[in-house]
Amino acid sequence: MGGRDPWHFVPDNKRVPPQPEPWLAELNKTYTPQCGACHPPLDGEGRHNRWLNLTRPESSRLLNAHLARPAGGMELAGKDHNPPVRIFPDRSDPVYHALWQALEKGKAALLVRPRMDMPGAVPIPQERNFGKVY
Numbered sequence: 001m002g003g004r005d006p007w008h009f010v011p012d013n014k015r016v017p018p019q020p021e022p023w024l025a026e027l028n029k030t031y032t033p034q035c036g037a038c039h040p041p042l043d044g045e046g047r048h049n050r051w052l053n054l055t056r057p058e059s060s061r062l063l064n065a066h067l068a069r070p071a072g073g074m075e076l077a078g079k080d081h082n083p084p085v086r087i088f089p090d091r092s093d094p095v096y097h098a099l100w101q102a103l104e105k106g107k108a109a110l111l112v113r114p115r116m117d118m119p120g121a122v123p124i125p126q127e128r129n130f131g132k133v134y
Ligand code: HEC
Pocket: 031, 034, 035, 036, 037, 038, 039, 051, 061, 062, 063, 065, 066, 076, 077, 078, 079, 081, 082, 083, 084, 085, 086, 095
């Protein structure tokens, strides 16, 4: 985390915890108030990797889960969920749009600093707990 994952970075390779990439901070600005009451914070680990599609942001589960079916979404609303789940009527919904724009920035950031499994990736030397720089 921090050197090679696309969600975080370590400023100037300093001994500080990995910081969220600006696009992730922007995503959380909308996600936390809009989604955080029912879903855990986006942590860049485990299941949330499946929610974000940085290759095709518009295909992200994060965007499509609560998007209306006629607009191409899954329209998941749970059964008799209380409070009710708000469905985005279409892609022009301001909350949808804010999340989508942040994911587009995530795509751009990933292309600038590709993951190690992507063409053009550059290893980032990092001090690890084993006491050496790798
Ligand atoms: C009021 C509660 C509530 C809020 C607020 C809410 N959700 Fe959900 N979300 C649910 C429920 C309930 C489900 C499961 C629905 C189902 O399976 O039918 C769900 C499912 C999902 C899923 C699919 C999960 C999976 O494992 O496949 C995603 C992704 C998701 N929500 C993202 C969001 C995002 C992004 C927001 C904010 C824009 C949001 N949710 C806001 C209740 C909520």
